[in-house]
Amino acid sequence: MRRRIIVLGSTGSIGKNCLDVVRANKNLFKVVGLSAQSNDGELAAQIAEFKPEKVALSNEPSWRRLRSAAPRRVGVLAGDSGPVELVETLKADVVVAAITGGAGLASVFAAVKKGIRVAIANKEPLVMAGGMIMSAAKKHGSTIAPIDSEHSAIWQCLHKERPDRVARLILTASGGPFLGMTKRQLAGVTPAQALRHPRWKMGRKITVDSSTMMNKGLEVIEARWLFDVPAKKIEVVVHPQSIVHSMVEFVDSSVMAQLGLPDMRVPIAYALSAPDRWPSRLRRLSVAEMGRLDFMPPDLKRFPCLSLAYEAVEKGGAAPIRLNAANEVAVEAFLGGRIGYADIPRVIAKTLGRNGPLKIGGLEGIMEADAAARETARGCL
């Protein structure tokens, strides 16, 4: 029997790569649900190819166009609640959560509550509500399978090892395009410069996050929840070639690592197949030809966003929510030309320092803390 899969955020980069994995393993999957923000053209093509039972489109004009274009047997849901409705009403074995930003939070919770596997690509749910998600997953017997290449690498290294044998998680970081810049040079970085990433082709916000190393900071917070390891046992190592995706040090002083070419389809496939692995025709890493790999400690003085993330996860409660919200506000302001590059950590630090709720309760409490932090951050611009 084929596994029934729902892909939330199916027209984005992760969503499309995920459907590519499904395409290569047609005998294993049946796509039952798809969701997108506004790209009705792409979604219509995906409907024609994968024949899902239901789809969801948040943007209303897009939804109107798709509703008249789609075959009548396909349910087309509207509004921001579409993804949650898909998850709650469709029978599924796995949900791929690839909706960008905090908008993905509710649908992740809905999937976790069904006790099925959730292959998770968006950072925000784990950064904002990692503790809640993981305890709900435990309660309902749901597996949270990471799609991020770093977390996938750690998950692979932890494969059937005893949790109490883990000494340290080691997240690798490309260091971004500004690795070699001085603090002074960094202050003058323009949006155009920040949007060029040396290894991965990604969205605008995450590319800037990668350049400030906030991306790695958010990953530290994700790892803390995904693998139930305190932040002080999570280390970041700069590795410009991005071949070693991450590592785990064990108590016997062995270090396990996962390596590969930068292709998101590898961690996506593993999130779906684990603990098994499926044969793929993707390009293989030639270890003999990989030449030189470098590793060095990150410079926290030049990349203060990483320290801010450690600070937030240590504080706990709403602090990671406030960190994430302030970062989103600051990056948006930077891309809009309203603040300078060096102002990004400044706005985040200010927001973290201001009063705000530290305790969070339930999904609504999280959304409130998020909104409050955005408000504070805007005041700090």
Next chain:
Amino acid sequence: MRRRIIVLGSTGSIGKNCLDVVRANKNLFKVVGLSAQSNDGELAAQIAEFKPEKVALSNEPSWRRLRSAAPRRVGVLAGDSGPVELVETLKADVVVAAITGGAGLASVFAAVKKGIRVAIANKEPLVMAGGMIMSAAKKHGSTIAPIDSEHSAIWQCLHKERPDRVARLILTASGGPFLGMTKRQLAGVTPAQALRHPRWKMGRKITVDSSTMMNKGLEVIEARWLFDVPAKKIEVVVHPQSIVHSMVEFVDSSVMAQLGLPDMRVPIAYALSAPDRWPSRLRRLSVAEMGRLDFMPPDLKRFPCLSLAYEAVEKGGAAPIRLNAANEVAVEAFLGGRIGYADIPRVIAKTLGRNGPLKIGGLEGIMEADAAARETARGCL
């Protein structure tokens, strides 16, 4: 209940490291048997510390000395059959096989037949009789746990993975002290030069093998049997820093690797603890400080011993026995100043090319093929 352990070759480098691991895990082990070639002084000290039930010493004068010095409750066995007798007469849960050369073969077989774990450090049993050992292990339910750092790394990478998901084993090689030498320079290498290894402190013969890369060739043969993977799926990659101990590529194009400082106690402990890992106080690899790691393909023209090993394992039957025997004869002759460095592969190639038994049957057939090949090799000097 403590595991009952026999250490064969307990006064050698691996044996002493093994007892160091036992010392650090006294609550887990009871040493019941020890064996050595001739070092009665060291063995007497080990008896005093670990209080085994029986010990064995091959060399007769050493045996006489020990027999009068050892406490009366300890059985002291004599002769080359001592190790086999230890294994056959003592109740044990694990045997560490660290007897150098072909002499270790019979005791490995004896241990395998008991259906217990055999932590194997010496290459020869697997090179000479890998197929027989592995099928006997399967039949009797014995686990063959590799101690070599490379094979331990691969074993760790394979941890609970499906065998049919393995695409390639990747053995790393330091490349030895002559990595950068030209073919002409290699021809003039002296024994003193060949005995300086850049990373590991080892015995004389294995240090020369490391410099010719025959060591890696023998490891390819071992890996072929240990992991039931054909030689054409086993790749050697030169990695001068010897931090990545080896890797496995899977069919999903993920590569798993094991890293660590060069300390034999790590793979020894894993051979005893696997699939668990025990906490150790050994120095940890600092990934952030490890700096630069290099990887490159081996140069088979300058290091023909590696090609010869692949040739032998492809041929199968007695060919690996002949390769190993010829190499031992040639290295001994080189260390004795009777042949030059470039003659080592020449003697081996000649021996492999000469007529000799290809089929082998049983332990005696193996020993006969070994003796015949030594004879041939001596004729080729």
